[in-house]
Amino acid sequence: MDQISATPGVAGQPGGPEFGRMIEALRTVQAAITGAAPPPEVSAEVGAILETVAGALEPYLVGEDEQLSGHRDDLPGRGQPLLPPLWLDERDETHLRGRVTFDRFHLGGNGAAHGGAITVLFDEMLGRLANAGRNRARTKYLQVEYHRITPLDTELRVEAKIARVEGRKRFLTCALYDGEHLTADAEGLFVELLPGQP
Numbered sequence: 001m002d003q004i005s006a007t008p009g010v011a012g013q014p015g016g017p018e019f020g021r022m023i024e025a026l027r028t029v030q031a032a033i034t035g036a037a038p039p040p041e042v043s044a045e046v047g048a049i050l051e052t053v054a055g056a057l058e059p060y061l062v063g064e065d066e067q068l069s070g071h072r073d074d075l076p077g078r079g080q081p082l083l084p085p086l087w088l089d090e091r092d093e094t095h096l097r098g099r100v101t102f103d104r105f106h107l108g109g110n111g112a113a114h115g116g117a118i119t120v121l122f123d124e125m126l127g128r129l130a131n132a133g134r135n136r137a138r139t140k141y142l143q144v145e146y147h148r149i150t151p152l153d154t155e156l157r158v159e160a161k162i163a164r165v166e167g168r169k170r171f172l173t174c175a176l177y178d179g180e181h182l183t184a185d186a187e188g189l190f191v192e193l194l195p196g197q198p
C-alpha cells in the first residue's frame with residue numbers, strides 16, 4: 001500500500017466511523033467463530049448470514065489502491081483484519097512503540113498466541129518503520145525468536161527500532177513484552193526497492 005490516511009473518516013462517507021465499526025464487528029466475529037462449538041443448525045444459520053454479508057459487499061469491490069482496509073491509520077491495525085489490533089502510540093523515523101492485544105482468533109494452542117500471528121505483527125511493525133519517511137522497502141528476511149508464550153486477551157507492548165542502514169539495506173529489530181517479560185523478538189532486513197521492482 002502506498003497511501004495510509006491518518007485522518008479519521010467522516011460519518012456518512014466511505015471510510016467514516018461506520019467502516020471502523022464494520023471492521024471491529026468482523027474481528028469480534030472472527031474470535032467468536034474460532035472459539036465456538038455451535039450445533040449444526042447454528043453453524044448453518046451463521047454460514048448463511050455470512051454469505052449474505054459477502055453478497056452485500058460484492059457490488060463495492062474496488063482495486064487495491066481504493067480499498068479502505070489497510071489504509072486507515074486511525075483504526076487499529078490499519079483496519080486490516082489480517083493484523084492483530086495494533087495501536088501506535090509513538091512513532092518517528094527511528095522507532096515505533098505500540099500496544100496490541102491478541103484474541104481467540106490468534107490462538108496457536110494451550111492459551112498461547114500463534115507464532116505466525118506474532119510474525120505478522122513484527123513484519124507490520126518493521127515494515128512501517130523501514131518505510132517511515134524513506135523510499136519504499138520490502139522484507140528480505142525476518143528472523144523471529146519466541147522466548148515465552150504470548151498470552152491472549154492481554155494488552156502487550158511492542159517496540160521497533162532501526163539498528164542500522166547500509167545503502168539499500170535497513171536492519172531493524174522488534175520486541176514484544178507482556179509487562180516486563182519479553183515474549184518474542186525479531187531481527188529483519190528490509191531492502192529498498194529499485195526502480196521497476198513491484
Ligand SMILES: CCCCCCCCCC(=O)SCCNC(=O)CCNC(=O)[C@H](O)C(C)(C)COP(=O)(O)OP(=O)(O)OC[C@H]1O[C@@H](n2cnc3c(N)ncnc32)[C@H](O)[C@@H]1OP(=O)(O)O
Pocket residue numbers: 001002004123124126127128131137138139140141167168169189191192193194197
Ligand atoms: C507505508 C508502508 C507500510 C507497510 C507496512 C506493511 C509492511 C509489510 C512488509 C512486507 O511484508 S513486504 C512483503 C514481503 N516481502 C517480499 O515480498 C519481498 C520479496 N523479495 C523481493 O522483492 C526482493 O528480494 C527484494 C526487493 C527484497 C530484494 O531484491 P534485490 O534483488 O533488489 O536485492 P538483493 O537480493 O540483491 O539484496 C540487496 C542487498 O541485500 C543483501 N542481502 C540479501 N539477502 C541477504 C541476507 N539474507 N542477509 C544479508 N544481506 C542480504 C544483498 O547482499 C545485497 O547487498 P548489497 O546491496 O550490499 O550488495
